[in-house]
Amino acid sequence: MSSYTHHDEPFYRKYIWSTDHKIIGLQYGFTALFFLLVGFTLMMIMRWQLAYPESPVPLVGSIFGEDGILLPEIYNSLGAMHGTIMIFLGIVPLAVGAFGNYIVPLQIGAPDMAFPKLNAASYWSYLVGGIVMMSSFFTAEGAARSGWTSYPPLAVIEVGQTLWLIGMIFLITSSLLGSINFITTIVQLRAPGLSWMRLPFFVWAQLVTAFLLLLAFPPLESAAVLQLMDRVAGTSFFLPSGLVVSGEILDVSGGGSPLLWQHLFWFLAHPEVYVLILPAMGIVSEVIANNTRKPLWGYKSLVFAVVFLGFMSFIVWAHHMFITGMGTAMSDFFQTTTMIISIPSIIILSAFFISLWGASIRFNTPMLFALAFLPMFGIGGLTGLPLGLAAADIYLHDTYYVIGHFHYVVAPGTIFGLFAGIYYWYPKITGRKMSETMGKLHFWPSLIFMNGVFMPMFIQGLAGVSRRLWDGGLEYAHASGVLHWNEFMSISAWLLGLAQIPFIFNIFYSLKFGEKVGKNPWDSTTLEWTAPSPPLPHVNFEKIPEVHREAYEYSVPGRKRDFTPQTVPKKG
């Protein structure tokens, strides 16, 4: 063995400044779970104001001033930071940074990522970005207030945005380094015999995700640089001539365009929504194949669908801009591409549903979350179609309907997928299973309260209630008929918070008291289950595995066992 395999590294090399993809994956995982909790807490606070407008927030109210009321400026800060934290500091780092880092090298039979130092740099850049973002809460100006979309001119003239932009540049750098690493690893380090069509679907999902991050993030980086210039160097990239602020004409050269920002932003942010969902789909595919004890239905069409979806996601961005007056020709083009991109998503979802057909399903906790993912993502996807049609979007744009739509995709969709992954791969990471009882105690309330939070948003949105309202719509006559839902949603959100306690507890409890298991507790076929649990530091496998078959050989008729790992040689 060469110098690469140190077994007696000092603590900080092993757990802090580590280059082992497994440790980095765990660092990503814990940091991201922490940020998810932060983002969710901000929302639980905001939901108080929405349920009981202008009454003092309990417990934490004193932070917001003497009377404890959440003022509009702070509401806006919390809203913008909720979105930013959830997406850039929570979901993406968990789905890509944690799951991608830990699982991908194992599933392709590699000793580590292709560039271990770059991998560490990517995590640390993410952490710095996160700290910069969070520190903006403690500055005199406060945190950014212009939504996670940061539309100018508001974002340029409103306080608190500079740190947001700087934080963003770190986060973009981080995902750039990460995506180069993922693609190189998947292309170069596949174990002998692991041809493209033998890759587990999860690896495909991560590969396409990495390409989206690689190519979609840089335009946002350039946009962030331009907005930073507008704020610190006095340029007018996004400021039109003659802009009036507080009754006075703004003293800038003008001539810029707010629409330019929107184009650059959505060029990233549409592919970004697939970054949020694809890794979760990948996880769900693994869990479904394993617990239906059947090959994934239509593996090839899944692969083609996900690649096609990756390509298409670069030419749909302006469906977020139908009401900007960009013109009907543009709208026509983008609503057509949007309808086309829904096809691969439907193929993927249908293939998962068909996989369940006639299976003798094992209803363990990972499978419950994976099963719940399907209808929840389905609701999110289907409610998106009207938003992709220009005519319907004129009515629905910027209402709670939109908030309901994308949360069905990212909250009961992606987050359930990620939960499934945590329960599924926990035994690989720790050598123990998580408690099933607590898992179910986590699953059922989460399912119920998720729907309690987000379903009424469709009702409010269809009635025309706008998003980003500090009073939840109290001032508007048209909202009066549906406002009583606010309290219901808020209580659901707080109960949803409580429902996460068994989960958090389970993670730590099972470390010590979980049922001890061997290499392959779920009787699975893919490579990660041939490594020891936990896999060996730095090298993962005792010997680089050799692959002889496709990813999901479950219940093949005539075989003794109902699964055949990829490493079993073919006879004759």
Place this chain on the structure above:
Amino acid sequence: MDIPYTVEERSDTGLFNAKLGIWLFLASEVMLFGGLFSAYIFLRFGAPDGAFHEWGQELNIPLATLNTLILISSSVTMVMSWASLKLQDIKKYKLYMGLTLLCALGFLVIKYLEYTAKFDHHIFPSTNTFFAIYFTLTGLHGLHIIGGMIVLFYLWIPGRKMWLSNSEQFTNRVEIVGLYWHFVDLVWIFLFPILYLL
């Protein structure tokens, strides 16, 4: 167990890891500058007719032409330094790498003269959208030059000892940095006409 294909090529992809890595990085760089170029186009169409051209008259075309020549020469010397390594001639490598760095430094000095001349005439990024995008694009390009110079310098002197221990990997490193350097050169080839000539 070492990470495979750090030096030798994988037979079915024909690449060693860092080579694929640098191409991916350059792809993302294309998107970064692509975003800024589209901003340029957007702003140019948004400005009054002919305004961009008129504002551009303030720029110093002879200096920029000289800079273009300097950068192209540096790309040539970069290739020569890699070729010298392939021919096992470390002396020539040192010479050509040194020349590349010298060109890069020359480019920055001229850029500095151009910038200060603008400031002396009270032209700043805030003057109009043309100078906003001019300073942003050339500034970002300049940062890429500086970043490249740091790596080139490392390979020129302190990192050169790898030549003795692992000459193949060292040659690979020079090759991928060379790819980056050509890309930065190429960006300038685009910047020069759209900013100075159009």
